[in-house]
Amino acid sequence: MSLNRRSFLSFTAIAATLSAAAACSGGTDAPETATADSTEAMASDDSVMRDPDADLVIWADEKKANSLREAAITWGKAQGITVAVQVVANELQSTFITANQAGNGPDVVLGAHDWIGNLVQNNSVSPVTLSEAAKSNIVEVGINAVTYDGQMYGVPYAVETLALFVNKGLTSVTAPTTIEELVAAGQAAGTEAVLSLPVGESGDAYHMQPLYTSGGGYLFGKNADGSLNPQDVGVGAEGSLASAAKIGELGTQGVLRTSITGDNAISLFTEGKAPYLVSGPWALADIVNAGIDYTVSQIPGFEGLNTARPFAGVNAFYVASKGKNAAFAQTFVTDVVKDTTITRAMFDLNQLPPVQKDLTEELKADYPDMVTFATLASEHADPMPSIPEMSEIWGPLGKAEANIVGGSDPATTMTSAGDEIKSAIAG
Incomplete structure (x- = not known):
């Protein structure tokens, strides 16, 4: 990643x-x-x-x-x-x-x-x-x-955490309430990219987490005391499959792209090639230095589904x-x-x-x-989950999401990632 x-x-x-x-x-x-x-x-x-x-x-x-x-x-x-x-x-x-x-x-x-x-x-x-x-x-x-x-x-x-940066010079929709509203506004802007969100060829489960959670995906279930249960892996479960389908649609539309990575996501935004950027406070210096008229808002979720919750x-x-x-x-x-x-x-x-x-x-x-x-x-x-088993999540989930963006079948790809994670945790 x-x-x-x-x-x-x-x-x-x-x-x-x-x-x-x-x-x-x-x-x-x-x-x-x-x-x-x-x-x-x-x-x-x-x-x-x-x-x-x-x-x-x-x-x-x-x-x-x-x-x-x-x-x-x-x-x-x-x-x-x-x-x-x-x-x-x-x-x-x-x-x-x-x-x-x-x-x-x-x-x-x-x-x-x-x-x-x-x-x-x-x-x-x-x-x-x-x-x-x-x-x-x-x-x-x-x-x-x-x-x-x-x-x-x-x-x-x-x-x-992650937030949505908006270039106010490229769109008047500065606080979209749904991903669908964001996509429509981004397409209307006529820029090279609708949304600059790092995906990459190998995946980026960190930056994809807001979309994964909005679709209903979770990483680990919880025990009665509220602690995380590493035996209850959410990747491959029903919510993750719904997330995968939504992510696949965004890939088909060209909203999500594996060509957008952690290396170029911020520069796409600062160069005026995307009206929206998903990033964190580390992006502020570059954005300010570029003289962008920007605002920072909450990342929206999919219409009718869950709130987007980043790490x-x-x-x-x-x-x-x-x-x-x-x-x-x-x-x-x-x-x-x-x-x-x-x-x-x-x-x-x-x-x-x-x-x-x-x-x-x-x-x-x-x-x-x-x-x-x-x-x-x-x-x-x-x-972000702090249990050691979290180390088994990043690679398989990120790669699955990247493959889905690239056109792989959402359900089978996400299910396979879940199987790989569970096998690794079981040792």
């Missing part, structure tokens, strides 16, 4: 390396230490290790580390401790798991919520506890995303199970959402839609698009 996501959410879950066995494999990418002296922390064998001179060590990718550094160091000074924020540029999740097991990992790591199932399976993170006041200030999708088997394992701070991806702070300073780690991650001091400082350096209600209100006047994405994620999206 081709994804060109300029956002904070790591898509490690999509790759086969999400499995516990692969995640336990050794990582050798050395973190660049994001402390004042910016020295590198390297062991003699070139493996990743924590900064030995800091009391509290935090690992993150480059953008998040750079946005967090100053606020974290300031927090540490108030506690009377030193804090190092280290950059792990590649394979952060698996690198963290390996280092944690070896006892030379960080105290805190920042990552996507869909890591949780894998992290818990590997006993890599500890549960966290937030005050009722802090929890009530976080939107429900944020709390749900970091909850696994009834326990909170992360502190959420930012969220992303919500939440980024969170995790406490390492074998960190050197567990007490300060727990204090730090809870202080992240105690108020907006740390999260606002991070936002100012790396703009991401917030999960805190008071920060969302604070940003409303100056950053309306970010607030729109935060609201859409809160009200119209579902957390």
Whole structure:
């Protein structure tokens, strides 16, 4: 699956390396230490290790580390401790798991919520506890995303989802209420493409999720306690077949195309070749720089069917199970959402839609698009499944959808994908 996501959410879950066995494999990418002296922390064998001179060590990718550094160091000074924020540029999740097991990992790591199932399976993170006041200030999708088997394992701070970008210079239908209305308006625009939505030859189940859910498709059923049931796979079930039929119709009409990928979807829109784009907040910079007169709205569903519900991806702070300073780690991650001091400082350096209600209100006047994405994620999206079995969904479902767009029989193609997924999960 081709994804060109300029956002904070790591898509490690999509790759086969999400499995516990692969995640336990050794990582050798050395973190660049994001402390004042910016020295590198390297062991003699070139493996990743924590900064030995800091009391509290935090690992993150480059953008998040750079946005967090100053606020974290300031927090540490108030506690009377030193804090190092280290950059792990590649394979952060698996690198963290390996280092944690070896006892030379960080105290805190920042990552996507869909890591949780894998992290818990590997006993890599500890549960966290937030005050009722802090929890009530976080939107429900944020709390749900970091909850696994009834326990909170992360502190959420930012969220992303997909939305519909509309070029107001190409169409007057700026908030279509159905896919059918969108298609009619897009065809009337007379542009090269009606809708720029990444499909690709290999599929893109992430970007196709709103259409899949609108047609009635689901990925996993739920147990009585609300947790996901990996034995109840929705791919191949009745709802997914209805979705497949609708997706096939859009392929026949040329609305969906395998030639539109994560590499060219945004540029098709910014070059005025499509009036509509399905993308996330990572597309904003390119759209603004292109001078497009645009608006952002909810992705519509099929007429008479379900609401389109894209994935919500939440980024969170995790406490390492074998960190050197567990007490300060727990204090730090809870202080992240105690108020907006740390999260606002991070936002100012790396703009991401917030999960805190008071920060969302604070940003409303100056950053309306970010607030729109935060609201859409809160009200119209579902957390990406964080159970390890989700890694078996991406490839078969995405490929099936691409094949259906390309003309394959919807029912048999989707049924075969479901059989492949179930076989893989059964092992």
